[in-house]
Amino acid sequence: MILLKNVFLNNKVCDILIDGNHLAQIADLIDMPEAQVIDCRGKAILPSFCNTHTHASMMFLRGIGEDKNLFDWLNQDIFPREAKLKPEHIYPLSRYAILEMIKTGTTCFTDMYFYIPGTIKAVEDMGIRGIIPYLGMDFFDDQKTEESIREGIAHIKSPHTNERITKALCCHSVYTCSQKLIQTFSDLAKKYDTYLQIHVSETQKEVDDCIQKFGCRPVELLYQWGVMGPKTLFAHAVHLNDDEIALIKKTGTTLAHCPTSNLKLGSGQMGLQKYLDAGLNLTLGTDGVSSNNSLSMISEMKLAALSAKNKANSVLAGKVDDIFDIATKNGFEAFSIKAGEIKEGNLADFILVDMNNQFLLPNNNLQSNMIYAADSSCITDVFCNGKPVMTNKVIPHEKEIIAGFKDVCAALKK
Ligand SMILES: [Zn+2]
DSSP: OEEEEEEEETTEEEEEEEETTEEEEEESOOOOTTSEEEEOTTEEEEEOEEEOSOOGGGGGGTTSSOSOOHHHIIIIIIHHHHTTOOHHHHHHHHHHHHHHHHHTTEEEEEOOOSOHHHHHHHHHHHTOEEEEEEEEOOTTOHHHHHHHHHHHHHHHHSOOOOTTEEEEEEEOOTTTSOHHHHHHHHHHHHHTTOOEEEEESOSHHHHHHHHHHHSSOHHHHHHHTTOOSTTEEEEEOOSOOHHHHHHHHHHTOEEEEOHHHHHHTTOOOOOHHHHHHTTOEEEEOOOOGGGTSOOOHHHHHHHHHHHHHHHHTOTTSSOHHHHHHHHTHHHHHHTTOSOSSOOTTSBOOEEEEETTSGGGOSOSOHHHIIIIIOOGGGEEEEEETTEEEEBTTBOTTHHHHHHHHHHHHHHHHO
């Protein structure tokens, strides 16, 4: 057992007992001699972040192909470089990505990338949670469709290795994947009671091309194909009309909002407040560092709030509580993980922040400070599943992780 002594929670000081992987008790004073005591004076506890859309191993592409739109960026800069990737590169790349996630307070992420055994091992070793899907992308080639289906089945049927890892499926998009692949993955996700993720309506071009090819918009198409539902996650969903918003609401489909990536690639600006008002399940993601160029959910929250206000032309859009929820509680809820709020019975996934850090003073509103003022220097400790993954800003093996990452970057430059 671990006892957090004198920690600041909801504007008062209390003690919190961690038993195994969950928050067992929260009270003014807890006396538990057998527990390992952590002195938390001057620190506040907050839920950790859940990053619901990223491509962890794209770390080596940070700073590549700047100032281009999504399609030029993908075809000219990203796909050719990704073609050089080998399975052995993925573990060091994912480990380095998780290092950045932990430093910025994230304990759970949803990935979308290739060669997933390396990412699974990185999640296991670094101590956080991952929703790790097999990525299907067949470019409408029948042979690749069959190969993707075979490998997707093998992934979700493989024995569960770790309680922190959720095996899932994903398809890249309607412009890179066949109907057969998308529908088969959707059926498999339902059969194995897991999650399906897909990029949807990221750009106006994607919507226009879809109308030209199929006679309807991407969300309408995916609805017709039967792939929507509470365990389906649409990444981006920037360009939706009212009918599509209604379909997303009706099916309980979850959205991953990625404001930095959308603005940076000129994809557009999602109407966050309109979606919230419609009652959609909204979560927050950074997308890969190649289009962000960071995995910090702290900066993502700030941009989500400002973008929402700008899009709605209203200061009432993107309120502090809503933005904090989409970065924490909503994400964990989407994957049925009991975390994202500091309360008894929840999993012990949380961060401790230094209340004397210059960015958190004065403490008039801690959540607003975290969204608008903070950076990762405010975070001192990160816990996942009841265990510390960063203690007083120290993450085990950090030097080795950085060295391994630099070696892969050098190898991929050749
Ligand atoms: Zn993406």
